[in-house]
Amino acid sequence: MPSYLSRPLTVLGLLFLSHACYSAYEHSTLLTPSPQSSTIASTSTSSPPTASLPLDISLETIISVIMICVGLVVGAEELKPIMWRVWAGKVERESGGGGPFQGLEDRLGFVDIRAKRKEFADWVRDQDNDKK
Amino acid sequence: MPTERELAISPIVQESVQHNTRVISNIRSLTASLFGVASGILGLESYAGFAFYLLGTFFVSVLIWAFLAKGKQGEYFQGPLSELWAGDVLGGGMSFVLTWTLFYGLVRA
Numbered sequence: 146m147p148s149y150l151s152r153p154l155t156v157l158g159l160l161f162l163s164h165a166c167y168s169a170y171e172h173s174t175l176l177t178p179s180p181q182s183s184t185i186a187s188t189s190t191s192s193p194p195t196a197s198l199p200l201d202i203s204l205e206t207i208i209s210v211i212m213i214c215v216g217l218v219v220g221a222e223e224l225k226p227i228m229w230r231v232w233a234g235k236v237e238r239e240s241g242g243g244g245p246f247q248g249l250e251d252r253l254g255f256v257d258i259r260a261k262r263k264e265f266a267d268w269v270r271d272q273d274n275d276k277k
Numbered sequence: 278m279p280t281e282r283e284l285a286i287s288p289i290v291q292e293s294v295q296h297n298t299r300v301i302s303n304i305r306s307l308t309a310s311l312f313g314v315a316s317g318i319l320g321l322e323s324y325a326g327f328a329f330y331l332l333g334t335f336f337v338s339v340l341i342w343a344f345l346a347k348g349k350q351g352e353y354f355q356g357p358l359s360e361l362w363a364g365d366v367l368g369g370g371m372s373f374v375l376t377w378t379l380f381y382g383l384v385r386a
Contacts, residue, residue, distance in 0.1 A: 214311070224296070227353060230287065
């Protein structure tokens with residue numbers, strides 16, 4: 146899953162979650178006996194009504210939680226490999242020749258003298274062309 | 278845990294280990310309070326709530342395993358069982374209980 150989806154998914158999930166929360170709150174206030182109907186409620190049921198949530202609110206809550214979880218995990222920073230060789234290879238590939246062993250590669254014995262010579266010759270030729 | 282000899286042959290990058298642990302604990306603390314909110318809304322009580330938390334934690338672990346570690350958990354964790362699957366579960370449990378009780382009280386006031 147591409148990581149640019151994580152932010153919209155999380156925000157959408159949060160919206161759904163807050164909606165479910167408010168719905169559950171409304172549902173529980175509907176169930177609590179109001180002052181006018183307290184006599185009826187007390188006669189019909191002696192115990193306070195246990196608020197069992199409607200199925201759609203439960204479903205909305207669970208689906209929104211799953212959405213937020215996926216969004217958070219997908220949008221999290223990438224893990225880094227802990228093995229030195231894997232990590233060093235990755236760094237070298239990504240930085241294009243850098244990495245922790247750059248100091249060893251730069252020793253005099255490893256200088257590509259022909260490439261340097263060609264580079265210098267090109268530079269001299271460019272200078273000459275600029276003068277003309 | 279790897280022995281000293283194994284460590285000498287294939288050294289570990291401490292910085293990456295710390296980074297991975299931080300990523301995991303970030304996700305855990307965020308999702309723990311999220312599960313607290315959800316179980317408060319659902320009105321779960323006692324064992325059901327804790328079971329919900331454990332289930333959710335396992336789900337998040339599977340997500341991390343699939344999306345972040347891409348199935349290669351040994352490459353990112355020294356001890357996958359304790360760092361990925363059980364890492365920060367107890368610490369997250371505290372924030373879970375906190376938001377659980379808060380939202381239970383808010384919804385069923």
